[in-house]
Amino acid sequence: MSHTKHPAIQGRYVGTAVPRREDERLLRGLGRYLDDLPEPGGLFYLGFLRSPHAHARIQSIGLDAALAASGVHAIYTGAMLAQWTSPMATPVGAQAQLLRHNMAIDRVRYVGEPVAVVVASSPYLVEDALELIEVDYEALPATISIDQALQADSPRLYDDLPGNVVFEARHAVPGTDAAFEQAAHRFSDTFSSSRLCGVAMETRGFVASFDKGQGKLTLWSTAHLPHKERWEVAQALGLQEKNVRIISPDVGGSFGLKTVTHPEVVVGAAIARHLGRPVKWQQDRPEDLALMHGRDFQFHVEIAIDDQGVLIGVRHNPVVNLGAYPLWVTTAGLDAAGAGHHMMGPYKVPYYAYCARSVVTNTAPTASYRGVAAPICAFAMESLLERAADSLGLDPIEIRRRNLIRREDLPYTNAVGVTHDTASNIECLDRALELSSYLDFRAQQSGQPGEDGKFRGMAIACMADHTGQGTSVTRARGQASRWPGYDGALVKIEPDGKASVHLSLASQGQGHATVFAQMAADQLGLRIEDVTVEASDTASVPFGTGAGASRGAVAGGGAVIKACTRVADKMKRIAATLLEVSPEDIILSEGTASVNGVAEMSVSIEKIAQTAYMIGPSNMPQGESIGLDAMEFYDPPSSSYSMACHAAQVAVDPATGLVTVERYYVVHDCGRVLNPQIVDGQIAGAVVQGIGAVLMEAARYSDEGQPIATTLLDYPIPTAMDVPEIVIEHIETPSTVTLGGMKGAGESGAVGVVPALILAVSDALSASRPRITTMPLTPSRMLEIMGLDPVTGQGLPQTPVGVDR
Amino acid sequence: MSNEMITVALTVNGQPMSAQAEPRMLLADFIRHRLRLTGTHVGCAHGACGACTVQVEGEPARSCLMFAVQADGCAIETVESLADDDSLSPLQEEFRNHHALQCGFCTPGMLMSAHALLSRKRDPSEAEIRREIAGNLCRCTGYNNIVKAIQATARRLQADPELKP
Numbered sequence: 001m002s003h004t005k006h007p008a009i010q011g012r013y014v015g016t017a018v019p020r021r022e023d024e025r026l027l028r029g030l031g032r033y034l035d036d037l038p039e040p041g042g043l044f045y046l047g048f049l050r051s052p053h054a055h056a057r058i059q060s061i062g063l064d065a066a067l068a069a070s071g072v073h074a075i076y077t078g079a080m081l082a083q084w085t086s087p088m089a090t091p092v093g094a095q096a097q098l099l100r101h102n103m104a105i106d107r108v109r110y111v112g113e114p115v116a117v118v119v120a121s122s123p124y125l126v127e128d129a130l131e132l133i134e135v136d137y138e139a140l141p142a143t144i145s146i147d148q149a150l151q152a153d154s155p156r157l158y159d160d161l162p163g164n165v166v167f168e169a170r171h172a173v174p175g176t177d178a179a180f181e182q183a184a185h186r187f188s189d190t191f192s193s194s195r196l197c198g199v200a201m202e203t204r205g206f207v208a209s210f211d212k213g214q215g216k217l218t219l220w221s222t223a224h225l226p227h228k229e230r231w232e233v234a235q236a237l238g239l240q241e242k243n244v245r246i247i248s249p250d251v252g253g254s255f256g257l258k259t260v261t262h263p264e265v266v267v268g269a270a271i272a273r274h275l276g277r278p279v280k281w282q283q284d285r286p287e288d289l290a291l292m293h294g295r296d297f298q299f300h301v302e303i304a305i306d307d308q309g310v311l312i313g314v315r316h317n318p319v320v321n322l323g324a325y326p327l328w329v330t331t332a333g334l335d336a337a338g339a340g341h342h343m344m345g346p347y348k349v350p351y352y353a354y355c356a357r358s359v360v361t362n363t364a365p366t367a368s369y370r371g372v373a374a375p376i377c378a379f380a381m382e383s384l385l386e387r388a389a390d391s392l393g394l395d396p397i398e399i400r401r402r403n404l405i406r407r408e409d410l411p412y413t414n415a416v417g418v419t420h421d422t423a424s425n426i427e428c429l430d431r432a433l434e435l436s437s438y439l440d441f442r443a444q445q446s447g448q449p450g451e452d453g454k455f456r457g458m459a460i461a462c463m464a465d466h467t468g469q470g471t472s473v474t475r476a477r478g479q480a481s482r483w484p485g486y487d488g489a490l491v492k493i494e495p496d497g498k499a500s501v502h503l504s505l506a507s508q509g510q511g512h513a514t515v516f517a518q519m520a521a522d523q524l525g526l527r528i529e530d531v532t533v534e535a536s537d538t539a540s541v542p543f544g545t546g547a548g549a550s551r552g553a554v555a556g557g558g559a560v561i562k563a564c565t566r567v568a569d570k571m572k573r574i575a576a577t578l579l580e581v582s583p584e585d586i587i588l589s590e591g592t593a594s595v596n597g598v599a600e601m602s603v604s605i606e607k608i609a610q611t612a613y614m615i616g617p618s619n620m621p622q623g624e625s626i627g628l629d630a631m632e633f634y635d636p637p638s639s640s641y642s643m644a645c646h647a648a649q650v651a652v653d654p655a656t657g658l659v660t661v662e663r664y665y666v667v668h669d670c671g672r673v674l675n676p677q678i679v680d681g682q683i684a685g686a687v688v689q690g691i692g693a694v695l696m697e698a699a700r701y702s703d704e705g706q707p708i709a710t711t712l713l714d715y716p717i718p719t720a721m722d723v724p725e726i727v728i729e730h731i732e733t734p735s736t737v738t739l740g741g742m743k744g745a746g747e748s749g750a751v752g753v754v755p756a757l758i759l760a761v762s763d764a765l766s767a768s769r770p771r772i773t774t775m776p777l778t779p780s781r782m783l784e785i786m787g788l789d790p791v792t793g794q795g796l797p798q799t800p801v802g803v804d805r
Numbered sequence: 806m807s808n809e810m811i812t813v814a815l816t817v818n819g820q821p822m823s824a825q826a827e828p829r830m831l832l833a834d835f836i837r838h839r840l841r842l843t844g845t846h847v848g849c850a851h852g853a854c855g856a857c858t859v860q861v862e863g864e865p866a867r868s869c870l871m872f873a874v875q876a877d878g879c880a881i882e883t884v885e886s887l888a889d890d891d892s893l894s895p896l897q898e899e900f901r902n903h904h905a906l907q908c909g910f911c912t913p914g915m916l917m918s919a920h921a922l923l924s925r926k927r928d929p930s931e932a933e934i935r936r937e938i939a940g941n942l943c944r945c946t947g948y949n950n951i952v953k954a955i956q957a958t959a960r961r962l963q964a965d966p967e968l969k970p
Contacts, residue, residue, distance in 0.1 A: 023901040026909030027893055029844015029884035033910065036843035124829065201848050201856060201910040201944050252846075252910030253944050285849040509908025509945050677904040681946060685907065688947035712853035712942070720935040720948040 011522025012589075017677040018528060022513040031250045034205040034222050035282050043207070044073055046268055046281040047126035049116040049133050051108035054362035054705025055142040055155065058106050061116060062134035069132055071125035076271065077116050078103035084270040085236045088263070090326040092166045098158060098332075098360075100325045102236065102263040102270075108137070109157050109324035110364050111706055112290045117267055119279065142362040142705045146298045146321050149359035157324060157360045164359045166322065167332035171340055172353035173415050179313045179351040183304035187387045191380040192774045193754075194698035195296035195321065197289050197709070198369055199717050200508075202252025204292070205282035206265050208272035216243045217269055222251050224258040225546035226506050230538050231482045232261040232328065233269050248536035254508040255370040255689070257292045259548055260327045289715050290707040293699050294369025296321035299339060301380040304351070305388045309399040313351030316343055316380070318373065320358045323365035328482075332358050335366075337477060339373035344414050345381055346425045346464035346643050347403045352415035362705045370686060371465075371750035372549075375693070378463045382755035386459075386762075387771070397438075400429060400462050418466065418473070420641050422733040422743070428645040428667040429462055435727060436460075436647035436665045447766035454651040456662070457764030461755035464643040467670075467744025468554030468735075470636035474545075486635035487551075488542030489559035491520060491567050493628040495613045497591065497606030498530040501563075504544020505556045506536035510746065511678040515553065516560050518675060519740075523564035524571070525588025526605060542631055550642070550744025553674055558634030558739035566630035574608045577621040640735040642743040644668040646687075646752035650760040657782030657790070659695055659761055661724050666752065669731040671743035679745045680728045686749025687726055692718045694757040694775050813877045817842070818886035826873040833857040835873035836883060844884040844913045848942070855941035858914035859883050865921040884913035887920060896920055896958045896970045903954040907945035915941045919955045923970035927962040929955075 025031060063075045078101055087099040103114045116133055120126045141155040148154045149164040157164060180186060206221040217239060223229035226246040234244045251258070264281055272279045283291075298319045304312040318339035326332035336356035344352065389399040404425040405412050413419045433439060441458045449455055469477075471485035490502040501520050505512060513533040521528040534540070545555065572586040575593035579586075579601050587596050594602035610616030612628040620626070649663040666683055673679050696716045700708045709715035734741025758772050761782075770785050780790035787796050814823035817840060824839035836845050836859065845868060848856030852870040859868045860882040887894040893901070896919055906912045915938060922929055922937040929937070934955050935948075943951065962968050 017904075019901050020904065020906075022909070023906060024893065026906055026912055027897040027900055027916070028888050029842070029913050031844070031909050033843075033846070035837070035847070124827070199942075199944055201854065201908065201942065202846070203848075251908065253908040255944070285851065285854075509910075511907070681904050681907055681950065684947035684949060685945045686947075689944065711851050712849050713851075717942060717944065718948075719939040719942065720952060721939045723948050726947065726949060 013518035013522050013528055014674055016675070018514055018518055018675060020511055020514040021517055033202055033250045033252055034207070034220060037207065037220055037249055039280065040207070040209055040278040042277050044119045044121065044277055044279045045123045045126050046271070046279050047118045047130050048114040048264060049118070049130050049135070051104065051111060051113045051115055053108060053137050053139050054111050054144065055140040056108050056137040057140060058104060058108060058115065059136040059138055065134070066118065066129045066132035069125065069129040071121040072118060072129045073121065074119040074275070075116055075129070075133070078105040081267055081270060084274060085266050086238065088232070088236065090328070090332055092161065092332055096161060098166065098326060100263070102266045110362050112287065112364055113324070114263060114267065117271070119271060144361055144363060144701050144703065144705045146319050146359055149321070149361050150319065157362065164361065165357050166326065166360050167336055167358035169333060169337050169340060169356045170354065171416065173351050176313050176315060176351040176353040180304045180315060183312045184307050185305045185388060185391065186302055187305070187384045187391070188300065188302035189384065189771065189773050190298060190300040191376055191383065193295045193297045193376045193693070194700070194775055195293050195366065196369055196693055196697050197699045197715055198255045198257035198292050198294060199715070200253030200255060200257065203283040203285060203288045204258055204262065206268055207278060207280045208268045209278040210273040210276065212276050216245065217273065218245045218247065219265070219269060220247045220249055221265065222258050223248070223261070224254040224506065224508055224548060226536050226538050227504065227543055227546065228328070228482050229261045229265065233266055236266040237269055237273065246538045248506040251506070251508040256368045256548060257294060258508065260367045285712065286710040289710050291364045293323065293364050293366045296366050297335070297373065297376045299376050299380050301343070301384060303384045303388065307392070309388060309392050309394045309402050311347055311349050311403045314343055314349050315353045317354065318356045321363065321366060322358050322360050323363045324360060325365045326358070327365050327367055334368055335373050339377055341416055341477065342374045342466055343377045343381065345378055346405055346462050347381065348405055348409065348412065349415055363701055364707065370689060371747045374465060374751040375690070375754040378461060378751050379754045379758060382461045382759060386759060397433065397460070401426065404429065404462060418639055421736045422641065422669070422671070423643070424669045424731045424733045425462055425464070425643050427731055428643055428669060429460065431729060431731070432460055432645035432647045432665055432667040435667065435729065436663065438647055441649065446763050454653050455764040456649060456651050457760045457762065457766065458647065458649045459756055459759030459763050461646045461752045461759065463646070463748065463752040464641045465550060465744065465748040465751050466639050467550035467642050468636045468738055469549060469551060469639040470555070472637065473639050484545055486633045487544035487555035487559050488631060488633040489556065489563040490542055490631040491560065491563040491629060493524070493567060493609050495609050495615055497604065497609040499524055499526055501531065501533045501560065502541040503533065503536070503556050503559070504542045505547040505552055507547065510547065510552060510682065511675065512552065515674050515678060516556060519557060519560045520564050523561065523568050525568070525593065526591055530591065542633065550746040550748070552746065553742040554636050554640065554738050554744055555634055557674065557742050558636065559632055561739050562632035562634055563630045566632065567628060570612070570624065570628060571605065571608050573624065574611050574621055575603050578603050578611065578618055634739060636738055638737050640671065640738055640743040642668070642670040642745060642748050644748050644752050646756040648756040648760040650757065650764055652761060652764045652782065654786065657779035657786065659777055659782060661691055661757065664724050664726045666726065666728045666749065667731065668728060668748065669733050670745040671732060671734045671738070672741035673730055673732055674742065676730065682746050683728050683749040684726045686747060687753045688718050688723050690750055690753025690757065691722060694754055694777060696776050696778060698776050811874055813873050815876050815878060816880040818882055828872065828874055830873045831869055832871040832873045832876050833868035836868060842883050842885050846910055846913060848910065855918065856911050856914040858917040858941065860917060860921060865918055884916055887916060894970065895961050895968060896923065899954040899957040903950045903957060905946060905950040905954040911941060911943040915943065915951060920970050923955070923958060923962060928959055931956065
């Protein structure tokens with residue numbers, strides 16, 4: 001495959017698998033995650049009493065016994081917190097707002113909603129006290145599922161709203177309905193994702209400390225988006241943003257779910273202010289499994305195809321279950337509108353229409369989980385295209401070829417107005433077919449029982465992921481409020497000639513300390529050992545959007561390039577003056593500025609820095625400002641699409657229903673690859689999360705709205721025994737719009753894996769041609785799909801299939 | 806339930822240490838907050854994720870499923886025992902070489918499980934490696950780089966019989 005190097009970034013470090021700078025201390029056990037931080041003197045611990053009902057009125061709260069318990073300093077309820085904080089408000093349509101009180105006052109709307117908070121001198125005593133609080137509830141009827149929420153007479157969560165649909169967005173290319181009427185073939189079905197738990201290995205938490213004299217709040221927080229959390233906490237507490245500081249410790253994963261500012265943070269900050277004592281809270285794992293949810297989707301999708309298998313149009317009605325309250329940054333609309341935005345994926349779709357809706361239900365509020373809507377969009381499109389191929393007697397690969405955006409089609413502006421400027425879809429497909437020997441397998445093994453009795457299947461999934469969006473796109477998507485779309489970098493060279501980089505993006509494990517050091521070291525001509533990427537601290541990093549939506553390399557990288565360019569240019573000017581040459585003749589490398597072609601004529605970067613800070617023997621050149629630093633922002637002018645083809649082979653045990661993933665391939669194009677090990681790590685990790693989503697994970701609720709999986713024994717995630725070798729190759733088609741040519745890479749592994757695995761399972765069972773539209777494909781579910789009763793092993797009656805014409 | 810404080814005296818990473826604990830204090834919390842060895846992490850507190858894995862009397866153990874008082878008089882090893890001041894252990898080096906950690910939260914427990922395996926068996930098969938670390942959950946890496954790192958360490962142990970993992 002071609003590896004084109006973008007002229008903006010190439011050097012000693014970028015593009016190579018530099019071992020991670022952050023690894024040594026993490027390996028030694030010297031990481032500083034939230035619960036590892038030295039605790040401030042006088043610290044209190046918090047614990048939350050949570051509603052055991054999905055929907056109820058709070059009649060009374062009895063605190064006496066709990067207040068008398070050992071070590072308890074105070075207990076607060078929602079009514080008390082309402083005096084110290086503003087509720088969080090989410091717009092609902094043009095007129096209304098949903099108000100979320102930081103702790104429930106008279107009504108709870110999901111199991112787990114905070115009702116009271118204990119403040120005590122040890123976390124163990126907090127738990128003791130929580131058990132002594134007495135709350136009297138009057139249970140109310142609850143609405144749990146999407147289907148229920150869509151019914152007009154379902155129990156309403158909000159008396160002021162006409163129903164439980166809180167967001168609707170429509171879009172239609174004129175003529176779409178007519179095109180569907182006239183189309184030779186239509187295929188449709190409803191594709192659902194089970195709600196998932198993120199299961200970052202570290203749960204959420206914070207330490208809050210308030211300086212009463214200065215009126216300043218300091219939060220050490222696992223927040224994925226520190227500037228957003230700073231704004232939200234400031235607003236909730238009536239503080240000015242400059243008086244709120246968020247310091248990021250090491251964070252143990254997020255996958256999108258720590259982007260939400262949950263009420264516990266606001267409550268904790270308010271208590272710290274009220275008491276003048278620092279407070280700490282770390283969510284426990286049962287809370288995490290009951291509360292940190294995402295991807296509760298139901299997408300009805302219809303495609304119109306002509307006799308050659310070419311897409312005429314796509315129409316869809318995606319519905320997203322928000323849970324009880326819409327959350328920022330997800331808002332009421334991000335996932336649903338995201339489905340509208342992403343459904344077309346890598347395909348040319350002339351006619352396009354959707355009506356996207358979000359509903360509230362008496363379940364935990366959901367946030368955007370890695371991939372947002374795209375995994376289920378890809379699931380729907382790949383499934384329907386395969387059905388169309390089957391119905392028309394077309395090869396499933398050929399139907400993709402006839403519809404994928406090709407290089408000849410560029411630039412291709414899709415039906416929602418986003419332009420594809422790169423398209424290696426065909427190249428990724430061809431290489432994935434070759435790597436995986438897909439065609440031979442399909443000819444010889446698909447759906448056949450092997451010697452071990454297992455049925456094997458393969459599938460490919462073509463996908464494009466929308467990455468690196470800037471302000472123009474966030475505004476168009478209605479997301480701009482405090483999630484603007486640009487990011488910033490402050491690059492400083494100290495008087496001793498070493499550099500520090502301060503980014504508006506916090507890290508949750510993606511390798512920022514390495515990747516951005518690679519870029520800075522190359523541009524500044526320093527050894528990577530002399531460049532440090534600092535942890536996020538809102539007191540010292542530029543304002544920005546933060547990591548997420550696969551934009552770190554694009555937006556952060558662009559900001560680093562711009563800031564380093566300015567610093568490097570100044571270093572070259574100073575060096576040129578010291579060496580009496582022109583700045584264009586200066587090369588920066590290995591800590592030295594030298595004349596191009598004349599290595600002996602050189603000056604150390606340390607000496608340049610001393611000159612810039614006016615502490616060295618040489619004079620500063622005329623017209624230069626003191627110091628050696630630059631702060632720059634990068635706003636990607638458009639989004640950029642990464643694309644990939646995934647290929648998967650699975651084996652199905654007909655006796656137990658167990659699905660094993662045996663081979664997995666990803667051919668991926670994220671433009672300029674900054675560190676291949678890190679990019680591959682992102683893709684592989686996302687694929688394995690997808691193995692979990694497809695085969696084993698579901699955050700289920702009982703009919704009464706009780707979360708069923710509250711331990712890791714009930715909510716299994718993949719282990720080392722569940723994962724095959726994952727072969728990853730790259731095609732580098734640099735973006736033509738981003739500075740540096742990077743495209744995003746953090747989520748696309750999560751997108752292709754869902755269709756690849758589910759369609760591989762269908763292929764394994766191709767004798768019966770099941771149409772699989774839900775997950776997880778647990779062993780008992782698989783036995784049902786195979787027409788067997790999971791308990792008795794006897795045959796089940798035929799189940800109806802999706803609507804086709 | 807008695808809340809009286811008990812002195813727990815034990816050997817940690819070869820050093821004698823002691824501190825007070827109430828009877829119900831988890832060993833994981835004791836190591837982290839009484840001894841201030843925060844490399845051992847608590848991921849679930851119900852024995853499912855393995856982030857809290859330490860060695861107790863030479864065997865891997867989930868420190869969230871033990872009370873500190875149960876470790877009185879025992880020798881325990883934590884992740885802080887693997888490296889010396891100057892250099893990482895071969896296993897830790899291979900974790901870095903193979904990008905076997907991303908957020909790093911599961912890593913100490915993963916290292917302790919892998920270290921226990923390699924101390925017992927210097928040439929494990931891939932299947933043995935995967936089974937041994939199946940009780941250590943990781944959400945970031947997808948595990949294969951961890952397996953490769955352990956295999957690379959095993960190769961180094963094969964090449965040098967004196968080498969410790």
